[in-house]
Amino acid sequence: MSTIQQVASLAKVSVATVSRVINNSAGVSEKTRQKVEQAIERLKYQPNAMGTFLRKDKTNMILVLVHSVDNPFFSMIIQGIENIAHHNNYNVLICTTYGDRSREQHYVKMLRNHYVDGMILISNTLTLDEINELNTNYPLVQVIEYLPESKAPYYSVDFYQASYDLMEHLISSGCKNIAYVHTGSTQIISHLEKYRAYIDVLTKHNLPILSKTNEEYNFGFISAKSVAALLLDENPQIDGFFATSDLIAIGIIDELQTRKKRIPEDIKVVGFDNTIFSSIYNPAITTVELNTYELGCKSMELLLNKIEKLEKDIKKDHVLPYQIIVKDSSQK
Amino acid sequence: MSTIQQVASLAKVSVATVSRVINNSAGVSEKTRQKVEQAIERLKYQPNAMGTFLRKDKTNMILVLVHSVDNPFFSMIIQGIENIAHHNNYNVLICTTYGDRSREQHYVKMLRNHYVDGMILISNTLTLDEINELNTNYPLVQVIEYLPESKAPYYSVDFYQASYDLMEHLISSGCKNIAYVHTGSTQIISHLEKYRAYIDVLTKHNLPILSKTNEEYNFGFISAKSVAALLLDENPQIDGFFATSDLIAIGIIDELQTRKKRIPEDIKVVGFDNTIFSSIYNPAITTVELNTYELGCKSMELLLNKIEKLEKDIKKDHVLPYQIIVKDSSQK
DNA sequence: TTGTATGCGTTATCAC
DNA sequence: GTGATAACGCATACAA
Numbered sequence: 292m293s294t295i296q297q298v299a300s301l302a303k304v305s306v307a308t309v310s311r312v313i314n315n316s317a318g319v320s321e322k323t324r325q326k327v328e329q330a331i332e333r334l335k336y337q338p339n340a341m342g343t344f345l346r347k348d349k350t351n352m353i354l355v356l357v358h359s360v361d362n363p364f365f366s367m368i369i370q371g372i373e374n375i376a377h378h379n380n381y382n383v384l385i386c387t388t389y390g391d392r393s394r395e396q397h398y399v400k401m402l403r404n405h406y407v408d409g410m411i412l413i414s415n416t417l418t419l420d421e422i423n424e425l426n427t428n429y430p431l432v433q434v435i436e437y438l439p440e441s442k443a444p445y446y447s448v449d450f451y452q453a454s455y456d457l458m459e460h461l462i463s464s465g466c467k468n469i470a471y472v473h474t475g476s477t478q479i480i481s482h483l484e485k486y487r488a489y490i491d492v493l494t495k496h497n498l499p500i501l502s503k504t505n506e507e508y509n510f511g512f513i514s515a516k517s518v519a520a521l522l523l524d525e526n527p528q529i530d531g532f533f534a535t536s537d538l539i540a541i542g543i544i545d546e547l548q549t550r551k552k553r554i555p556e557d558i559k560v561v562g563f564d565n566t567i568f569s570s571i572y573n574p575a576i577t578t579v580e581l582n583t584y585e586l587g588c589k590s591m592e593l594l595l596n597k598i599e600k601l602e603k604d605i606k607k608d609h610v611l612p613y614q615i616i617v618k619d620s621s622q623k
Numbered sequence: 624m625s626t627i628q629q630v631a632s633l634a635k636v637s638v639a640t641v642s643r644v645i646n647n648s649a650g651v652s653e654k655t656r657q658k659v660e661q662a663i664e665r666l667k668y669q670p671n672a673m674g675t676f677l678r679k680d681k682t683n684m685i686l687v688l689v690h691s692v693d694n695p696f697f698s699m700i701i702q703g704i705e706n707i708a709h710h711n712n713y714n715v716l717i718c719t720t721y722g723d724r725s726r727e728q729h730y731v732k733m734l735r736n737h738y739v740d741g742m743i744l745i746s747n748t749l750t751l752d753e754i755n756e757l758n759t760n761y762p763l764v765q766v767i768e769y770l771p772e773s774k775a776p777y778y779s780v781d782f783y784q785a786s787y788d789l790m791e792h793l794i795s796s797g798c799k800n801i802a803y804v805h806t807g808s809t810q811i812i813s814h815l816e817k818y819r820a821y822i823d824v825l826t827k828h829n830l831p832i833l834s835k836t837n838e839e840y841n842f843g844f845i846s847a848k849s850v851a852a853l854l855l856d857e858n859p860q861i862d863g864f865f866a867t868s869d870l871i872a873i874g875i876i877d878e879l880q881t882r883k884k885r886i887p888e889d890i891k892v893v894g895f896d897n898t899i900f901s902s903i904y905n906p907a908i909t910t911v912e913l914n915t916y917e918l919g920c921k922s923m924e925l926l927l928n929k930i931e932k933l934e935k936d937i938k939k940d941h942v943l944p945y946q947i948i949v950k951d952s953s954q955k
Numbered sequence: 956t957t958g959t960a961t962g963c964g965t966t967a968t969c970a971c
Numbered sequence: 972g973t974g975a976t977a978a979c980g981c982a983t984a985c986a987a
Contacts, residue, residue, distance in 0.1 A: 342964030366693035404672040674980030
């Protein structure tokens with residue numbers, strides 16, 4: 292491994308000149324530039340990024356804290372983030388927590404240690420105090436999931452209204468006994484808002500509340516299947532399922548098919564997120580498009596603003612539109 | 624942001640002592656330690672990782688180069704890698720290329736620039752020369768996909784034998800016209816070996832060869848559906864499909880169901896990788912378990928050996944066992 | 956047990 | 972247009 296020193300010696304110039312050549316700074320004569328470039332070539336010199344980082348106090352890396360990525364829902368957000376990041380010469384460090392708080396703390400430490408210039412939280416278990424503290428000291432953006440009371444800005448979707456629309460769709464399709472199924476954390480805003488809409492719509496129509504959640508995520512599918520089984524055992528009259536994700540919907544449908552129920556004739560099912568799963572499954576699943584790629588792009592743009600302090604007063608709440616996508620699983 | 628200097632001043636000790644406290648080095652009196660810890664606490668001091676990295680010429684980060692991660696197949700490998708990495712105080716940087724060579728080169732540069740201490744290649748488009756050059760200069764390990772002629776070590780599976788077994792299974796289940804479907808890169812070793820077995824088994828049994836590939840990956844499913852449609856139009860006699868992944872199998876089955884074919888009665892289908900998809904789909908898909916988590920663990924252990932030069936002569940070829948998992952899609 | 960001094964590799968300021 | 976040099980924050984060899 293050669294250093295800038297060795298290049299300077301070989302080219303018979305100072306390290307300053309070599310640095311200028313590397314960074315394409317103005318004020319280097321063509322002759323010198325070529326000498327230096329030849330030396331770089333001969334030594335196969337590669338700048339040591341750590342020297343640069345230390346000197347500049349900037350790594351051009353940002354960290355994305357996410358539960359897991361083995362789900363097109365999250366990976367689309369990340370692709371949006373990466374798109375904007377790469378166009379602005381930033382690298383994206385994907386860090387998966389799998390809900391483990393110690394892993395999460397470990398990654399947060401990377402922000403504190405100047406490993407990265409900023410952080411995007413997709414789904415996290417940080418407390419309100421932690422987020423507020425981090426937000427005052429470091430560039431921080433929340434996307435999809437967020438703490439509404441926190442001071443950190445976020446990009447998300449109106450989960451309440453989307454769920455309201457979905458519920459009205461189920462009811463207008465003839466459902467009278469609609470069950471709500473959620474697996475994974477019950478602290479997240481998306482679930483809370485979906486559930487709130489579920490309750491409100493049922494109350495408005497004077498229909499019974501039939502809901503069950505399971506803190507275990509288990510890729511959504513596994514937990515959902517058993518939750519659906521319990522619900523159906525206790526409430527054989529169920530004729531509609533509101534699932535908080537496409538994967539949960541698939542778990543429910545799998546259980547229904549085991550019980551020889553026809554979908555949508557006997558029971559209708561709706562999911563959320565419009566992932567590839569809702570298209571490849573049989574039947575295709577009614578769902579909600581959240582424009583996750585766009586959300587990723589926007590949140591990265593916001594983070595860049597914070598890092599490079601382009602704007603002083605950054606708006607805190609950003610809500611992007613959604614679209615209800617009706618497919619086979621809930622047709623009349 | 625405070626520095627070690629400020630902590631030293633406040634605690635009225637030298638920076639060396641502060642450094643000793645931070646790193647839990649021996650030879651610091653209890654009294655001094657407490658003084659320093661109080662100063663650290665008061666200043667909310669967080670060490671700047673870049674200083675440490677530069678000084679130690681080590682980042683304790685490794686890079687995983689992978690096509691994409693929105694697939695349980697890859698994410699299981701990565702979980703294995705992360706497991707071993709974290710137990711050895713290393714961080715894992717997940718870098719997705721989506722088959723884009725410029726992104727790939729960008730990430731490779733991070734290895735050259737001392738950003739990371741080593742690299743694991745899961746699926747890549749690096750040339751033989753590139754891999755060999757990198758392997759001589761940096762710690763490098765290949766997993767799953769590899770260039771057999773390269774000098775870099777790898778952990779993988781006997782794709783030929785696994786495919787041979789699968790083909791024999793299809794034939795013994797009664798299939799006489801078996802089609803081979805692959806989407807994505809056709810340069811990868813897994814496809815080449817699978818295809819070689821496909822040909823060998825058919826030749827041995829004197830059966831016709833019916834294969835089609837599509838370089839476009841498209842999440843496997845989309846491309847596979849159209850490939851299957853073409854194959855079925857041209858060869859209505861097909862009674863078995865060998866798909867090179869579970870997602871491809873799903874695409875095929877989707878096309879078959881559109882055509883009102885019964886599976887497995889009319890046509891049998893087998894996939895590969897034993898991802899969650901092969902279980903959640905209806906029918907459940909016969910597949911091959913590759914022990915991806917284990918492969919991830921082993922390859923990280925190997926990389927650690929190379930980084931910390933524990934062993935001198937590292938074996939180059941490592942082949943882990945597989946298991947054929949028969950499910951509904953190919954039952955007699 | 957503690958402090959001093961040096962260097963890791965780079966960039967940037969200031970001379971010339 | 973180029974060079975000398977200080978500084979970034981930290982760890983460590985050596986001295987005390």
